[in-house]
Amino acid sequence: MKKIKIEKKILSENEKISIENSLYLSTKNTLCFNIISSPGSGKTTILTRTINKLKDKIKIGVIEGDIQTDIDAQRIKETEAPVIQINTEGSCHLSAAQVSKALKELPVDNLDLIIIENVGNLVCPSAFELGETGKIAVLSVAEGDDKPAKYPTIFAKSKALLINKIDLLEHVDFDIDRAIADAGRMNKELKIFPISAKTGEGMDAWNNWLIEEVRNIHSVK
Amino acid sequence: MKKIKIEKKILSENEKISIENSLYLSTKNTLCFNIISSPGSGKTTILTRTINKLKDKIKIGVIEGDIQTDIDAQRIKETEAPVIQINTEGSCHLSAAQVSKALKELPVDNLDLIIIENVGNLVCPSAFELGETGKIAVLSVAEGDDKPAKYPTIFAKSKALLINKIDLLEHVDFDIDRAIADAGRMNKELKIFPISAKTGEGMDAWNNWLIEEVRNIHSVK
Numbered sequence: 129m130k131k132i133k134i135e136k137k138i139l140s141e142n143e144k145i146s147i148e149n150s151l152y153l154s155t156k157n158t159l160c161f162n163i164i165s166s167p168g169s170g171k172t173t174i175l176t177r178t179i180n181k182l183k184d185k186i187k188i189g190v191i192e193g194d195i196q197t198d199i200d201a202q203r204i205k206e207t208e209a210p211v212i213q214i215n216t217e218g219s220c221h222l223s224a225a226q227v228s229k230a231l232k233e234l235p236v237d238n239l240d241l242i243i244i245e246n247v248g249n250l251v252c253p254s255a256f257e258l259g260e261t262g263k264i265a266v267l268s269v270a271e272g273d274d275k276p277a278k279y280p281t282i283f284a285k286s287k288a289l290l291i292n293k294i295d296l297l298e299h300v301d302f303d304i305d306r307a308i309a310d311a312g313r314m315n316k317e318l319k320i321f322p323i324s325a326k327t328g329e330g331m332d333a334w335n336n337w338l339i340e341e342v343r344n345i346h347s348v349k
Numbered sequence: 350m351k352k353i354k355i356e357k358k359i360l361s362e363n364e365k366i367s368i369e370n371s372l373y374l375s376t377k378n379t380l381c382f383n384i385i386s387s388p389g390s391g392k393t394t395i396l397t398r399t400i401n402k403l404k405d406k407i408k409i410g411v412i413e414g415d416i417q418t419d420i421d422a423q424r425i426k427e428t429e430a431p432v433i434q435i436n437t438e439g440s441c442h443l444s445a446a447q448v449s450k451a452l453k454e455l456p457v458d459n460l461d462l463i464i465i466e467n468v469g470n471l472v473c474p475s476a477f478e479l480g481e482t483g484k485i486a487v488l489s490v491a492e493g494d495d496k497p498a499k500y501p502t503i504f505a506k507s508k509a510l511l512i513n514k515i516d517l518l519e520h521v522d523f524d525i526d527r528a529i530a531d532a533g534r535m536n537k538e539l540k541i542f543p544i545s546a547k548t549g550e551g552m553d554a555w556n557n558w559l560i561e562e563v564r565n566i567h568s569v570k
Contacts (some may be wrong), residue, residue: 166388296517
């Protein structure tokens with residue numbers, strides 16, 4: 129007699145809600161990226177500059193995750209993009225339930241793209257799916273070129289990697305070829321953009337990729 | 350009738366082992382600091398420079414915590430200080446049990462000071478006591494002056510704060526007075542050392558403080 133083995137994956141509460149978020153975003157035809165990095169890699173500056181640049185092309189909404197304070201949400205508000213602040217009150221990552229709640233408060237019908245700025249942490253957020261279309265890792269050159277080797281998970285799981293603060297390259301010991309090679313080895317599909325959100329260098333390539341990603345999701349539907 | 354309320358704190362497994370570590374280090378008359386920061390703040394460079402400078406004055410051993418790789422331990426080995434590498438294999442912080450095991454492998458009887466370099470993460474490691482004498486926070490100026498406000502726990506719990514990479518101050522937007530004021534507000538006892546582990550600026554004050562801390566523990570016994 130042939131035995132049939134039935135494998136049933138037990139979903140965690142977070143996974144269940146992340147799937148609900150993903151289905152919801154899919155019915156709304158809205159792209160959603162979850163940006164993950166160490167504290168201080170420049171996520172909020174990248175966001176404000178990207179939103180200002182793409183204002184007339186795609187409508188972007190933001191979910192800001194922070195342990196405390198609304199410093200980052202205030203900075204996003206200056207761009208006039210809709211933004212919801214989540215304070216995790218100590219927790220080191222956003223949860224799908226928090227994002228679900230924030231999605232109800234955002235004008236999703238009017239948005240092409242929602243960017244979730246996760247809590248500054250290169251480790252924990254990569255283990256918690258939020259229902260996003262994809263993850264974007266950010267690495268500042270001031271952090272060192274050994275980070276893809278030392279913190280591989282987020283680089284392996286991301287759709288794109290922004291290597292930020294390249295304006296500091298001449299002042300720090302950062303071998304950009306090593307960082308790109310290490311990150312590329314663990315993720316062959318990874319799109320890598322060396323940028324400076326401060327000077328604007330490299331931002332066009334990243335912005336064009338974002339527009340292309342939005343167009344792809346719209347044409348799929 | 351007067352009622353007496355008995356409060357019993359249930360210790361977690363990690364807390365129990367951290368107390369054992371603390372007692373062990375105390376019987377050995379050995380100081381132990383747990384260094385916590387974001388990835389890439391410069392912890393390992395601070396350590397190698399500190400060990401080389403203090404080689405003839407105090408004997409330092411190191412416990413290196415990393416998710417993967419022994420890149421940092423290899424750098425410490427070049428100083429000839431005894432070093433034990435712990436790979437957490439995905440976990441975002443060191444545990445007291447891991448430190449307990451490493452302490453058995455270090456020549457503790459010959460050491461004045463053990464420095465634990467925790468996993469690069471500004472959030473999670475601050476919630477797990479390892480049995481250390483105190484915590485040292487490191488913040489790189491490339492990370493931004495808003496970090497004490499946004500990630501208050503580690504600044505509130507530390508004995509000292511090293512503001513590293515001050516050689517980059519002229520190239521980044523970092524208001525050092527704001528960072529010092531914010532960190533000082535949440536921790537009146539915090540010793541703050543602006544340093545550059547790269548150029549050596551400010552390192553003498555930090556090194557002298559370390560020597561003083563070692564002397565204090567020796568005179569107590």
